[in-house]
Amino acid sequence: MANNKDAAKSNGNGKAPRWGMAIDLKRCVGCQSCTLACKAENGTPPGIFWMRVLSKEEGTYPQARTVFLPIRCNHCDDPPCVPVCPTGASYKREQDNLVLIHQSKCIGCRACIVACPYQVRFVAEDSKGYYGKKLTPYEEEHYQRWQPRTVQKCTFCAHRIDQGLEPACVQTCPTRALVCGDLNDPESEISRLLRQRVNFPPRAELGTQPSLFYLT
């Protein structure tokens, strides 16, 4: 698991860190703590969830159960959303390979939304808050971070990573189903987990090289 120290130090092999996430589907109980931790941290507007947990029923009675699947931006190593951006707003941050958006450069053309096969990029049509036009004091502060009609998405909590902190979803997960760390560091907990456990990245066949892996 990444901690402040891991996040701050380089991986020692000369490569820039590549932040990744492992999601343990055995541990995830669908409690949605990550969903709301993300919302509280990033102040996303109504209807928009950078991080969410999908659920699906499998099997037939009495061998039926619900399976939970947390999804969010995969911070792909070969992100299809970046080359299609006409203004350079969508980019991969050199220092740690996070896929981010310059809010000031985004013109809201939505090319990236079409290009992303994972449906994890969003546009807020207006600046309405959860209680309507009049924002709460919390929303007034947090809604400064994005603009309406531009694209927004999971930043891997880059603002926290820069302070040596884990993303909000990872920090709060009560079952420790979410583990983040440097994929370029063979000694990181995430690299170790990926060696030890059967795992799959979402839709590997697309060749996007997601930095997110589901442990099964």
Place this chain on the structure above:
Amino acid sequence: MESNWVLTSCGMCYVGCGIRVRVDDGVVTGIEGDPNHPQNRGNMCAKGKAGLMNLYNPHRLKTPLKRTNPKKGLHEDPKWQEISWEEALSTITERLGAIREDPKKLYVQAWEVIGDNFYWLLALGSAFGTPHLMGNASATCGKVIHPVEFFSGGGFHQQPDLHYCKYLVLVGTQFAIAARGAFNHILRDMAEARARGMKLVVVDPVGGFAASKADEWVPIRPGTDSAFALGMLHVLLNEAGIYDEKFLQHRTNAAYLVGPHGRYLRDPVSGKPLIYDAADRSAKIFDDPAVKEPAIAGSYDFEGLKARPSFELLREHVRQYPPEKVEEITSVPAKTIRRIAREFGEAVSIGATMMLDGVELPSRPACVDWAKGPQGHKHGFHQSWALKLINIVTGAVNVPGGILSTAAAGKRPFLWWPDGGTDGLLEDGGHILPLPHPKAFPGRTPTRPIRMDLAELFPLAPHFHTLLPITSEDPARWGLDYRIEVMLHAPTNSLLGSFGDIKMVERFYQTIPFIFGFGIEINETNLFDDIVLPFPTYLERYDFVAGTGLLIPHCGKDDWFWQVRQPAVKPPEGIRYPQEVIMEIAARLGILDDFYRLLNHAFRMKEPYTLEAGKRYSVTEVIDRMARCWFGEERGLEWFQENGLVRIPRDVEEAYIGPFIHARLPVYLEHFLQRGEELKEVTDGMGLKWDFSDYVPLPEWLPCPAYDAVKRDGFDLIAVHFKFPYVYGSYGNDNPWIDELCEKTGAYGVLIHSDVAKAKGIADGDEVWLESPVEKVRAKAKVTQCIHPQVVGIGGHFGHWAPGMPIAQGKGVNFNALLPTEMERIDKISTALDHCVEVRVYK
């Protein structure tokens, strides 16, 4: 910009996790779990993360209101008028003053265990002199688990020991996955236990969150849990011969000889129960130090009296429940019951020991846990007790890997410990604070009732409020010559959450001439208020008791804690601290000194910190005195404000009290017979017809009304309730983030099995009618394979209509409203209201 982090306690449910609240220029901009807090270890759930939207809810109440429309009803507009605190308090004082001569006419609903309110409101009611004190939430809340723990665990609630458990059976509970005390702590422990290979079996009509993470989901018909348990006991005791003989001999009443009429054979001089010592073939008093081999089997003659050890009676009793018969009752296949019982019996490893911190302890890494599901039935006590017996006969109580009793014992900041009493059995559960619960064992002597909640007719129950809507229909029928005239309530929603049949609750509240209480938002209960007082959110409060960490903390060796809640931001103008409002009411009534005396007692206050007669205190002064009294002169309120909490390590004896308590656990409830006989005299004298089928020393399965009602009168399904991990009570129902989650996850729908839906022509998402004998509502069908085909599943605590909760309005179903409320649906032991109800569902 001025930015700081405030250490305090979450209040989005009853748990009370440690949190750090970020405040920028007076605005709360973020909440994180406190990594130093042992209860949540830095983690927070969805409810807690949504908390700041409760704080900034624009529909919050910020000034006292009085109703101007004298007519009260579910959909009656109170026509609120804003009033001053002075007018509110003087009206309240006047109305309470008018019943001062007959204080039992006051009814106090104190449940609000987020903070101090709970103890403070109970103390106010006690100082006033009324016995009508309701310190619990729902019509099932704690009804069975607390008495069972008081006399067979030692603490307040139960918790499987996830640190060492290898085989866990959950019955009617989503423990450590979607619910229960110490939520964030136990969620991680459960994930670790499963990762370690613990087998999880979930027995539940609803295949919910817990069943989805289980190794095996066992769907069961509602209200048949005791049959399942008795079937398991039969396999363990009679087919496999698996039980903890030594434990039963020496640590339970298994060897107590039972003579004619089900009563113990007693020593004529001391009156103590006798046992048969196989070592020298003689009868001895159970606590005779010379006893070597107490017999738990066999049959013995004493001066012509035939007597048998109580365990022998239990073994014989459960022979009536072979798995084949249990299958007919429960719908669980006989081979499944047999296999689970045997797997359990193997996993529980009778005779095994382990070393912990240099202390040798029995190791019993298997247990059965239950909560709301089995409790909420007509025969709820025995539904649950049969399950508890599985843990007792295998010795898996209060030892590593077994079932643990929460907060049963502690040494810091002072000593509290459970102890034995009558007949050597566990009598006094250990509690850090004296609990407002009547004694569970040996119970109380029943008498003709003078209480409106008929507590006198329920000599073994912990709570009684479920009776109020029944008695208020016709008090004279119960020999009562008065009515509740004033009700005081905490800022919760009793109308929707604490009773059943909503029309009966409406009629009950209509009979009360003056209702006042607190409100954060105007909910359905507040719609019946004559005066409502604004209440701060948890982010604006001080509390010495911050959540239920004192009653239902995480168990085992992990550190315990004490946290004091402090405001992250000041409450809005016009909102007062509730403790100061309570003290002001007490002062105006002239009972402040009595109130102090009760608080001093409840909080174990010692000189020089006791609250002194004749003095007035602010809330911060009271909490400061309590903190210094408990934790030393250096650790007053300011210390807690800076440091958040005290971490309290637990020794092995505190964590695993089993081998260290000087008291036996029961396998045979002899006192049920005596209380039943005494009660019969009372009810006969009153000319009441009463059901005594539960006053038996060994548990039987008896059907709920709904069990038989299905297939009659057109009712073909049984509705049951279940929980979500992101919803607690109705605390977050008007929170737009939680509402959005509920919409996205389909939480507002009612679960109906796919095959049943198909036969009825119902498709997923269809609007349907859901009709019980007492209520008919519109609902959205959620068609699923994850439910017993004879069951409809209703989750959460929804179904609001109050204008003060505009986000929650019209969403989901209020399950409780569907429940017929009548004596025939009340458990005669525990007062639980039956929470399964026959329904029909149609388009």
